[in-house]
Amino acid sequence: MSYSIRKRLIGYLLVPLTALLAFSIVTDYREGLHVANKAYDHALFGTVLAIAAQLDPDENGLDLDLQEQAEQVLRTDMADEVFYAVIDRHGRLIAGDPLLQSKLIPPHGDNPVYRFDHIGNQEVRLVTYHYRPTANAHEGVFILVAETTKKRQRDASRIMVTTLWTDLLLILTSLAVVFFGVRYAVAPLERMSQRIDRREPDDLRPLDEAQAPKEIRPFVRAINRLIANLREAASAQQAFLSNAAHQLRTPLAALQTQLELVAETLQGEPRERLRRAQESLVRLSHLTRQMLALARAAHQANTEADFSPVSLEDLVEAAASDFLDTAIARDLHLEFEPSPAVVAGQAWTLRELLANLLDNALRYTPAGGRVTVRCGVAASGIPFLEVEDDGPGIPPHERDKVFERFVRLESDSAGSGLGLAIVKEVADLHRAHITLTEGSNGKGLRVRVEFPPLQAALSRQENDS
Amino acid sequence: MRVLLVEDDAALAAGIVEGLERAGMSVDHLDAAEPAESALALTAYDLAIVDLGLPGMDGLELIRRVRRRKLPIPILILTARDGLDDRVKGLDIGADDYLVKPFLLPELQARARALIRRGGAATSSTLTIGPLTLDLGLRTASLDGTELELTGREWDVLQHLMLAAPKVLSKKKLMESLGSWDSEISPNAIEIYVSRLRAKLADSGVTIRTVRGIGYRLESAE
Numbered sequence: 001m002s003y004s005i006r007k008r009l010i011g012y013l014l015v016p017l018t019a020l021l022a023f024s025i026v027t028d029y030r031e032g033l034h035v036a037n038k039a040y041d042h043a044l045f046g047t048v049l050a051i052a053a054q055l056d057p058d059e060n061g062l063d064l065d066l067q068e069q070a071e072q073v074l075r076t077d078m079a080d081e082v083f084y085a086v087i088d089r090h091g092r093l094i095a096g097d098p099l100l101q102s103k104l105i106p107p108h109g110d111n112p113v114y115r116f117d118h119i120g121n122q123e124v125r126l127v128t129y130h131y132r133p134t135a136n137a138h139e140g141v142f143i144l145v146a147e148t149t150k151k152r153q154r155d156a157s158r159i160m161v162t163t164l165w166t167d168l169l170l171i172l173t174s175l176a177v178v179f180f181g182v183r184y185a186v187a188p189l190e191r192m193s194q195r196i197d198r199r200e201p202d203d204l205r206p207l208d209e210a211q212a213p214k215e216i217r218p219f220v221r222a223i224n225r226l227i228a229n230l231r232e233a234a235s236a237q238q239a240f241l242s243n244a245a246h247q248l249r250t251p252l253a254a255l256q257t258q259l260e261l262v263a264e265t266l267q268g269e270p271r272e273r274l275r276r277a278q279e280s281l282v283r284l285s286h287l288t289r290q291m292l293a294l295a296r297a298a299h300q301a302n303t304e305a306d307f308s309p310v311s312l313e314d315l316v317e318a319a320a321s322d323f324l325d326t327a328i329a330r331d332l333h334l335e336f337e338p339s340p341a342v343v344a345g346q347a348w349t350l351r352e353l354l355a356n357l358l359d360n361a362l363r364y365t366p367a368g369g370r371v372t373v374r375c376g377v378a379a380s381g382i383p384f385l386e387v388e389d390d391g392p393g394i395p396p397h398e399r400d401k402v403f404e405r406f407v408r409l410e411s412d413s414a415g416s417g418l419g420l421a422i423v424k425e426v427a428d429l430h431r432a433h434i435t436l437t438e439g440s441n442g443k444g445l446r447v448r449v450e451f452p453p454l455q456a457a458l459s460r461q462e463n464d465s
Numbered sequence: 466m467r468v469l470l471v472e473d474d475a476a477l478a479a480g481i482v483e484g485l486e487r488a489g490m491s492v493d494h495l496d497a498a499e500p501a502e503s504a505l506a507l508t509a510y511d512l513a514i515v516d517l518g519l520p521g522m523d524g525l526e527l528i529r530r531v532r533r534r535k536l537p538i539p540i541l542i543l544t545a546r547d548g549l550d551d552r553v554k555g556l557d558i559g560a561d562d563y564l565v566k567p568f569l570l571p572e573l574q575a576r577a578r579a580l581i582r583r584g585g586a587a588t589s590s591t592l593t594i595g596p597l598t599l600d601l602g603l604r605t606a607s608l609d610g611t612e613l614e615l616t617g618r619e620w621d622v623l624q625h626l627m628l629a630a631p632k633v634l635s636k637k638k639l640m641e642s643l644g645s646w647d648s649e650i651s652p653n654a655i656e657i658y659v660s661r662l663r664a665k666l667a668d669s670g671v672t673i674r675t676v677r678g679i680g681y682r683l684e685s686a687e
Contacts, residue, residue, distance in 0.1 A: 242546060245545055245546060246546065248545075249545035249565075249567055250477055250518075250545055250566055251476070251477075252566065253474075253480075253543075253567035253568060254476035254477035254480055255476075256569065256570075257481060257484060258476065258479075258480045260480075260484070260569065260570040261480060261483050261487075261570070264487070282569075285567045288567075289565075317633070317679055320679040320680075321632040321633045321682075324633060324674075324676060324682065334676070335677040336676065336677060336678030336679045337678050338678060338679070373678075
């Protein structure tokens, strides 16, 4: 099952954050309501005190001497209806609204006492105050004041809206911070994976641990261990190839030598048969050599190649000695146009490259044809190696295919299909570029290998290591 | 011409021995490096052919020891490994040439002959290819025993061609070897010497092939 670290992080952060914010909306609202209620309660108690101030002691206790005008003031409120009542300790109404008479609950402890109640179907806030004007007065009176809760409700909804807005804003800000924060935090991970993505498939150098964030270093280390294992496997394969080369080549050499000796003593039909066997053997030897060279060259790509300056001119000169007899035997004109050119490379793989290009050219060009080997430095400063023949050539649509292993074109009957794969492998190792075109007179094939300029190649190698 | 072959594969060794004997050489065969070391010290061989992958002491070590004793014998390496590192190692410690297995018998014969020729030049101061012999001390040349009239430059060119054969000798190298501080040799001059040599060697079985763009190769019908 796949999951995204980013989604997980965002999820894990957002769920508790949202819950916390929801809780904070509720508490903010309740706290706001509490503060507002307290303020209004204080104002309500003011009314109680105003009534108390108007109470006159008489023979029966206390009496309210409230002018109609004063009562008007008491009862006036911007939004709410106000009720009051003064009740003596026997429950008799001294003054005010009889509606409140039944609401008296004498306070114990706290004085005054506030509570919500109903008058009719209207919700009211009710304050009950036990008023004792003098120490020796008979127990005093109860003053009840009630007001409807319109302005409290109005404030409640205002508080609700305000807390909702601010908390929503907080939620949105947190969301944004979490989202971009997580993105920023996982960016090094993404850069790391891009670096791995961009690698050549056969690049087995370890990842740079120093570039990785601390948290993913164990992961990078694990990858590096895996890479090291792969490299070891490649070395083991290399050792195997080296051994296999020896084990294969010696018996092949023995077989070839013995067959040649027998051939000299035979005549007629048996000699002809032996000649065919020898041809197969030469092909087998050639194929063995090519497969081993390909495997070794491919392995080289996995290791830091030890490049040194190689003279293409010397390489071409050596090839002249190696291939002249083949060219003579096939009645081909083998010509050279060498100019001084030096590349950073590995002499033996470059020799394989040229050998395979020449082998192909000599193999596919019909008798009487011409094969030309060139090397030099182009006007642009690029060293090149070129083999041109005037044979059948390769149709443009098939030119990409020829670099694959064991691909043989329809017209091809003699080759193993490995030669150009080796050329490609060696060129890749040297970061060289191969182009296939027609020969200079429009027929045949010209294979041109262009190398990075020597200085650039050597400084790149230093940077790599 | 006496050749010592050091090769541990019996079938290959038998083939090489027979092949070289048919080419007129007498061949002793050993299958390990240790006895080869003393054989080379005791007998004046004209050529040693050494396989690198020997049991016990390997071919490279044998060559190192032979060279430490300052034995002047030419050495041809046989190797199953094609990495240049092996080749360079071999040539650096004093081998003269190498052949990668598998090889064709005529190739081995030609290389062996060339090495023996060069070795002979060092010890007996004569060079021979087919009917052509050069006396390095007297600076004379003969074809089938008949003296060949050569100028000094012609003789020099012929000597370098014979030393290089069967490899191609580049015109560049030839110019470097023949030129000196006070007298540079032009490519045209080389071409003139070669065409005169061709005229003098006509119908002798020894020919000089032009390899266009590189140089020349001396070939013999031997």
